[in-house]
Amino acid sequence: MKNDIDIDIRVPSHTRSLRMIGRIGEKVARDIDCPEVIRESLPGLLAIVLTEGVVNAIKHANSADPEGDIHVRINVSNKDLVVRIYDNGVGFDLEAVPTPSLTSNGLEEKGRGIYIIRSLMDTVKYIRSDGGNVLEMRKKLA
Amino acid sequence: MDLKTEHTEGVAVLFIREDRLDANNSEELKAELHRLFEGGTKDLVIDLKEIHFIDSSGLGVLVSGYKNASILHGTLKLSNLQSQVKSMFELTRLHRVFDIFTSVDDALQSYR
Numbered sequence A: 001m002k003n004d005i006d007i008d009i010r011v012p013s014h015t016r017s018l019r020m021i022g023r024i025g026e027k028v029a030r031d032i033d034c035p036e037v038i039r040e041s042l043p044g045l046l047a048i049v050l051t052e053g054v055v056n057a058i059k060h061a062n063s064a065d066p067e068g069d070i071h072v073r074i075n076v077s078n079k080d081l082v083v084r085i086y087d088n089g090v091g092f093d094l095e096a097v098p099t100p101s102l103t104s105n106g107l108e109e110k111g112r113g114i115y116i117i118r119s120l121m122d123t124v125k126y127i128r129s130d131g132g133n134v135l136e137m138r139k140k141l142a
Numbered sequence B: 001m002d003l004k005t006e007h008t009e010g011v012a013v014l015f016i017r018e019d020r021l022d023a024n025n026s027e028e029l030k031a032e033l034h035r036l037f038e039g040g041t042k043d044l045v046i047d048l049k050e051i052h053f054i055d056s057s058g059l060g061v062l063v064s065g066y067k068n069a070s071i072l073h074g075t076l077k078l079s080n081l082q083s084q085v086k087s088m089f090e091l092t093r094l095h096r097v098f099d100i101f102t103s104v105d106d107a108l109q110s111y112r
Helices: A015-030 A042-061 A113-120 B026-038 B056-071 B083-091 B104-109
Strands: A005-012 A069-076 A080-087 A123-129 A132-140 B003-008 B011-016 B044-047 B076-079
Touching: A005 A015, A015 A042, A015 A069, A042 A069, A042 A080, A042 A113, A042 A132, A042 B056, A042 B083, A113 A123, A113 A132, A113 B083, B003 B026, B011 B026, B011 B104, B026 B056, B044 B056, B044 B104, B056 B076, B076 B104
Parallel strands: B011 B044, B044 B076
Antiparallel strands: A005 A069, A069 A080, A080 A132, A123 A132, B003 B011
């Protein structure tokens, strides 16, 4: 098994970029060498976590600079897949994001993005980095 | 957004003719639902046959429509969920909230 992928993407900070980012994620995932049971779900998983992470960066973090770029890095080793999404905003408290209601009581329209990322990835962190923030999502491959 | 709305037996059926329902276009669906509710519609079926990707924004608009239909004493139902969409509904437990059908006809049948 040999994975050594390092992809750096910059796209306009607009939801028009989502389709392309998702497609890039799907293509990368198809070339990852890992157990079949993980590989078969990876394209869909990568497409959705990239989408949710980038939407988060656009809406909450880059709203102060809508003409800026979204910076995404995807690293794949034999051990894990790491997606990092950088933003230049004021940031938010990841730990304070509530789990959305999972029943029809108190059904919210918003707030499922971080929950989806947390459900699909093994670790999720949001940390200050180089004057901005990075959402770092990790999935084990072995 | 490419949307087709038909009215059958007092139920509005919306066919979404896009391959994605995401943060880039979900507001357009929200606007169409708003237009229908303002126009007196309270029972709707949204057909998702062509949607192969949905994100949390897309789910949010469907939830919003579901809640608004309920407030009007109607219901919003869904048909033809493709595999990624089904997975997202299961992940967020929304498959237990919505009435989901494998065809528009079955959804319409449920209103009779």
